[in-house]
Amino acid sequence: MIFGYARVSTKEQNLDLQIDALAKAGCEDVFSEKLSGRSEKKPKLEELISKLRKGDMVVVYSLDRLGRTSKELINLLSDFKEKGIQFKSLQEGIFDTTSAMGEAVFQIIAILKAMEVQVLSERTKDGLAAARARGKKGGRPKGSYDKNKAAAAVTLYQRDLPISEITKSLNISRSTLYQYLRNEGIK
Structure with missing residues (x-):
């Protein structure tokens, strides 16, 4: 069976793009949730994993939908491989974990995705520090206390x-x- 997994980080974001792409890719059952990738518990992903059997395939729109860190992705895909479950990422189209080349590509992409997240985090922290140095304060303005x-x-x-x-x-x-x-x- 071909399963799909879609995730967005906030309730304001929309899952439609991912769900449509997964349906087009032939997913028979799609699990979706609105939850930060930083969340340790992903109930729908856990539910999906509990339904997987040898020979099944998991399809995601993009690798970063499945996990935030290279370690997290590598562990999950290692579990898939041990259980005989195939994996495919639509955005990183060269992804096919049934071959040695696909596994190598997975590890490289996972590292790059993790680096991208780290670089964005560092830029944000640097920007906030620069703003603070100029006397700017972030966050919501304080309301009056009634x-x-x-x-x-x-x-x-x-x-x-x-x-x-x-x-x-x-x-x-x-x-x-x-x-x-x-x-x-x-x-």
């Missing part, structure tokens, strides 16, 4: 009202509610 709403939030929360009702009645976001509760000493 002591009356905070007190009301605590009262409603202690009455075991659902979070959605509290946020609606006070016209605040969920994160603001939790901030109020933390600042008022409620865990």
